[in-house]
Amino acid sequence: MNRLQNKVAIVTGASSGIGRETAKLFAAEGASVVVGARRQAELDTLVAEIIAAGGEAVAVAGDVRSEAFHEALVAAAVKNFGRLDIGFNNAGVFGEAGPSTDVSEAGFNDALQVNLTGSFLAAKHQIAEMVKHGGGSVIFTSTFVGYSFSFPGSAAYSASKSGLIGLTQALAAEFGPQNVRVNSVLPGGVATDMFEAVNDSAEKQDFVTGLHALKRVGQPNEIAKAVLFLASDDASFVTGTASLVDGGASITRS
Template sequence: MFAPVAECHPVTIKQGLLVGKIVLITGASSGIGAAAARVFAAEGASLVLAARREERLADLASELRGKGAQVVYTKMDVALPDDVARAVDLAVETFGRLDSAFNNAGIGGDQNAMHLMDDSVYDSIMDTNVRGVWNCLRHEIRVMLNNPDGGSIVNNSSVGGLQSIPAAAPYVASKHAVAGLTKAAAAEYARHGIRVNSVAPGTTRSENINDWFERNPELEAQLHAATPQGRTARAEEIAEAAAWLCSDRASFVTGVVVPVDGGFTTV
């Protein structure tokens, strides 16, 4: 004989992950950054969008404001410390503080053998992917130290920061460095209430990736075959993981690099 079914109570719907949060997103004009702007806004965040392509930022900001989000934007190159400082200060001037940041800006480059790469390729990748994260961390932490509740920072790394990718040495080196900066900052500022984590996306749909696949159609099939889920990620899937790490629901998570790769790094 079955026991009587307990009385059901309605489930309380949680509010958005980022309601009340002030968030800076770099590299916000396209790809994962633009997807993050839409996801974070939908989760209730007020946003500072930053990237090098100002016209695209203006269009995205207008779109999000039309949906009720509070958004400002600024043209910024993460490799330039003064640009980063200006973006961080814009958050404080506009909203009173900075709670979270998604340091997404980065570049890749075509694959090529190391001995065939020009020094300028290495310099360009390291300036954006490593110095850019360094600049962002320093200025974001500078203002978050004034927050009673600290803050949360998410750096965008790559599966290339967890294992080797053939013929992409500068990119792999840069993303390993991002993981190192993430762990170092997390350890240094944990007692100040500032959490620092990283997402490591697998191959993700973007303008650059679509163009790369069009020029190298065999690579798309190879990557899908090497990924247990058998597909390429949508930019929104990376943004959702970053939103959770930025939120208070990840309050005891710091210093980690989270693969968002369809199982690629498990193989």
């Protein structure tokens, strides 16, 4: 407990799944948390749960494609808690799926804008604030898809999430001298709303489950624990990494 005592964190994509569980875990470990997503009602419920458990949190609703949203998240952190130490940029979409010859330009661009550009804009403003206080930790949610395994029909998702690994390395190299660490987590299949929407049949879910060496998909709180490590001082010498948290999906194909 208290691994993030006196830290201030932003979590995007916090209304459900990995983001929600990570925000709760951050708060339980002592961080003051600014939670962001599009759905205000879900954010308000999350904030109420964190406060009821003895934590500190505020919500800012918005779209990660908007630079103004990321400015507002950082401003909320500074206004309410005085600083910013951690940015967990988790918001993402699967994007338009199907044969790549049929994917529209708009559909492809939307995945890039949410998953990659949105994460860049988040980090841009988070890092600018972190360097004022001696550094911090930025974490992106990438995926094993497009890194160690790809599905047919997932070009937009794979490209945008793979791009986060390059972004991670570039930012880690650029801001390491200012004590800003930048890392990515690469989950395998995780039991979230997105997973169920993409894998919309028992057959598809069984197929994805079978890709994992553990022969199950992960739970959001299991990914949250890996993010907690990267956010904490336990990872003080860890930067520029793409950390697989994938139940062994990267080492098996059956």
